[in-house]
Amino acid sequence: MSSPERRVELRSDTFTLPSREMLEAMVVAELGDDGYGEDPTVNELEAMAAHVIGKDAACFMPSGTMGNLSAIMTHCPRGAKVIMGAESDIYLYEAGGASVCGGVVYHPVPNRADGTMDLGLIAAAFPASPGDPQYALPALLCLENPQNHRGGKVLPASYLREVTTFARENGLTVHLDGSRIFNAALSARVPAAQLAGYADSVMFCLSKGLGAPVGSIVAGTAAFVRDVRRLRKMLGGGMRQAGVLAAAGIVALANRDRLADDHVSARRLADGLAAMSELAVERVEPGINMVFFRVATSELDTHAFIAAAQARGVRLAELGHNRIRAVTHNGVTADDIGYALDVIGSILADAR
Amino acid sequence: MSSPERRVELRSDTFTLPSREMLEAMVVAELGDDGYGEDPTVNELEAMAAHVIGKDAACFMPSGTMGNLSAIMTHCPRGAKVIMGAESDIYLYEAGGASVCGGVVYHPVPNRADGTMDLGLIAAAFPASPGDPQYALPALLCLENPQNHRGGKVLPASYLREVTTFARENGLTVHLDGSRIFNAALSARVPAAQLAGYADSVMFCLSKGLGAPVGSIVAGTAAFVRDVRRLRKMLGGGMRQAGVLAAAGIVALANRDRLADDHVSARRLADGLAAMSELAVERVEPGINMVFFRVATSELDTHAFIAAAQARGVRLAELGHNRIRAVTHNGVTADDIGYALDVIGSILADAR
Amino acid sequence: MSSPERRVELRSDTFTLPSREMLEAMVVAELGDDGYGEDPTVNELEAMAAHVIGKDAACFMPSGTMGNLSAIMTHCPRGAKVIMGAESDIYLYEAGGASVCGGVVYHPVPNRADGTMDLGLIAAAFPASPGDPQYALPALLCLENPQNHRGGKVLPASYLREVTTFARENGLTVHLDGSRIFNAALSARVPAAQLAGYADSVMFCLSKGLGAPVGSIVAGTAAFVRDVRRLRKMLGGGMRQAGVLAAAGIVALANRDRLADDHVSARRLADGLAAMSELAVERVEPGINMVFFRVATSELDTHAFIAAAQARGVRLAELGHNRIRAVTHNGVTADDIGYALDVIGSILADAR
Amino acid sequence: MSSPERRVELRSDTFTLPSREMLEAMVVAELGDDGYGEDPTVNELEAMAAHVIGKDAACFMPSGTMGNLSAIMTHCPRGAKVIMGAESDIYLYEAGGASVCGGVVYHPVPNRADGTMDLGLIAAAFPASPGDPQYALPALLCLENPQNHRGGKVLPASYLREVTTFARENGLTVHLDGSRIFNAALSARVPAAQLAGYADSVMFCLSKGLGAPVGSIVAGTAAFVRDVRRLRKMLGGGMRQAGVLAAAGIVALANRDRLADDHVSARRLADGLAAMSELAVERVEPGINMVFFRVATSELDTHAFIAAAQARGVRLAELGHNRIRAVTHNGVTADDIGYALDVIGSILADAR
């Protein structure tokens, strides 16, 4: 198969490439050894990130996985239960690190269609007799906002209030996996700091829609971030002249409102796909930069469909059970959306 | 509240007391230091247990929890997933030890009403792309037979064949939490070794219905048991003149068929309770030594009901969500069943 | 090789067999399910043990290994350093459990000939800059008294004061592996509670010189013991009618002063061995129930010597590097000592 | 204190800043999502690194700490012992990660003055009876070459042969912490691949003397690297457009022979310091880019000396016990060496 002329990368917004402005910032960044806390650009990014997300302190991480892992380990002593969505990225896609590195017990709770978890099921994680040593005791609740696997759902403010009130009343700390929190904030028309404010700690990614090449942020109280920083070193996330990455992160964070363009693109894509009778599109209102859909015709197998699109440069991801995900980002233009719709339309036409 | 004259202990068969025969065996047992493998009575019990359960080798344990924990750790390298019922004793009542001590990731799957797990949901624990490092990979399936929390259900032979075939085809080792396997075997009218034969390893308890004061057995291949024995030492389960306990275990195992009496008692109890209109009894056919029921009248609160029974010496357990469990065993006579039914009947009458 | 007529077991005091009094106590003990805290004999032993050792609370354990492991895990969060002797039983003989189950980092410090550790070397475990995340931080100091591997040395009171003062001033909690603490107390002519008083927590064994078949005690503050009890369950050390063992433990503890007889036997044995010119005996003043010696003649290999003694029923242990250990206990009579000396003397004579 | 005009950074070669050539390479690097294995620049670096170091495969890491941690976890099952120098960076400076994340037991062995470990002491880590479950069993030997804490010592080829032969004969895998392996290779006048050839796996840093801003390499067999890559994801070391870092790494690796300049600088510095009678310099032949020395006059306290140098822009590190380390690198010119010697000389003169 020859390489397609045009490529529209819709598998994930992790494919974003650094912008020219980022690359220029990386070259001129003032650097130091962050192992000694002496990289001024890292320090600047961490201060900026804490401010933007409304927390006391922040720590730069090589990945969101390490951000979540170090947050869970900081909040949970060994043997504690961490409650999270059974469809959450932490439970599905982070290799069980909290059990391996932290001796923490995962307690998955089903995510409903809107991404939320039933409070009754969260309550069921608590034993009737906490003093009985046969029980692992819940210590932490992880929320994910927006909720990726349920379709990029933005959690309702009323739910956030309710679930975090429940958590506080029951002695649970709350960590927010906000890897795409700025998407959620734009979609919900509130500051990201307001969304983060429901939680004790938050992780967000610079390398997804924000477009930085590498890096995530964990934020919370100063004491929490101090402990997270210790764990980062132990896990091997301490980097030396990390300012080269932080410089791009600063640009990414400053330009976070451009994520709105990705939402427009995603809506255009969803509209176009919804008009194709062979596809079943999950409509999400208000959405973020994601469209989930299925091939709803027996004429065409999901994997054949994805392969056909790929052969013409349109990259789509299968997220399990024939569910297809398309994610828009800064590398996807309005023209690209049109091209992708054309390609998909013609594949479906060929299959009729 | 004055202490009741009569006591009928129905909370669990872990309350069984050693028989006269056991106590006599304990006193005359030949002993040695099992830390050196030189306790002849322990060695005798382990050989007998392996034979009865149809495995190559067996190891004496201070508890079923350690039996399951050391089995899981032996089968699973760190970071592997262990799949088990969300209502299984291993997941609910063993304090998350496999994550703490083994770095193993729990993957709970719902238990259906009959105690089984849907094969599709077990299959869903496997990622589509096992080579992708973001996934923890399943290594072990834990079955529980009989399944305690779903009502003491004996798993159907057809299911055992089906689920263990699935496991083998998908590279899963199978461990059986058979803490009450001799109850299941009697109920299913098959040898316990046949039930254990579906699994690579098995744990059963001497201290529940079998009536020994302390101890459980883990059995499997010789290599498996050698590794389990190493872990037992590390966990602190290596005991010195353990022959005093093993002597009772030998008597318990030899007399395992007396569990049939407990099944008769449980059926009598279930019949009696089912005749009381204020109670909703979960009937299980063929049952073991357990009866689950609820107070189905708004006149009486579950906890008040349990307290009233306790005041008259009848001890019942609440297993969560107002579900009451009564377990029969060698300390519960036919007379005791009659007394318990009288007490419960009069409490219900008083509440009318 | 035919089995010898007479057997003198000097390998370890873990070989002690329960006395007639213990066996009788086991048979008549009032029992209950200790999983529910309802075994009165266990409760009695725990109260008695706490009183004797001078701590607020105590917990019965299946082994000293679990006692030490659960104490270390209770005192140390994951990633903390536990400082102990490089020749301590915890470091040498407990399978690394604190790293496996607790994520705790062992920091061994050499034991001097008298069993003590140099304070300078303990101090060296602390980094100059504790805030620097590259360092694991010390949290716990484990002492062993008497110190087994250095010859059964009783730590001097002046050292105990000095090292525990150092610990307190540097934020270290102190755990005492006092598996033979009553031997140390008799030898030092002080109450065991005085020796335990230097430490925050203490473990001692009922199954060594005290002669109980199975079991050890961990003692400390009520909060500490509550947490230890949780860990005991997770590790699989929760036992049901553990009163059968506790009954023997009560007798063992009540008769702890009979250990003085073992010290007399050990001194007799040491005197006898020291009179043989082919042996180099490590004299310890005041000693406990142990004698360490070497075969100091090129005529006789250590392993051949041990095998020759074994062939005539005298069991000796090699503890590495041709060092031989003989341990006296309740199963070794004055006559046995005479017999052992005769056997050893004649082996040496034959080798001349 | 006003900021000094001139700064000579001698604390560590981790302070190296990326060269102009590196920054240019970073800007033009072709990028992709390394989470999908699609970053061509990362792939190029990994292929180049494997080739240079003479191994089948290599994996890019955010830090040397993660490189060592993932290598140890891949080689060691939980509960295994890793043997390494008591003065090794892995034991001293990596926060105990192998115990926390891997349940691995550290077994430190003293490093002699030349950086080597006595084979007898390595042998002593093996129990006489490996089948006895009370022992953790050694699985891995970690060497460090050059050995930082003993003065940047290059391990002799004869020792490397001897110790790795011993390891192979005793079933130990060998991992080489070669964070500065190219310094050792230049000093020993052999290819780095020859030094790495003694070991099963090797880690080296791109961010120390090689001058890249961030990153290290782990290399070994293809199967080993596949497993290391899984662990990297779990630990949170998976980075997205990591090609921006890898591009600098490629330049760093291509120019590795410039480390010879740092060795010349270090020798000049050592010569200059050795001429000052108040200083005791540890001479190392052949050395690398490090000089260790002490202030050997009672007129001047070590910390005062370091502070005085810092006030004039010369940054030195104290590595414990008044031992001072100066490390040369690409940011230290011949002129800087002269300036540093002048500053130090004048501080000493002032103190007379």
Ligand SMILES: [Ca+2]
């Ligand atoms: Ca990106």
Ligand SMILES: [Ca+2]
């Ligand atoms: Ca029992």
Ligand SMILES: [Ca+2]
């Ligand atoms: Ca169980």
Ligand SMILES: [Ca+2]
């Ligand atoms: Ca004993």
Ligand SMILES: [Ca+2]
């Ligand atoms: Ca650098």
Ligand SMILES: [Ca+2]
């Ligand atoms: Ca290092």
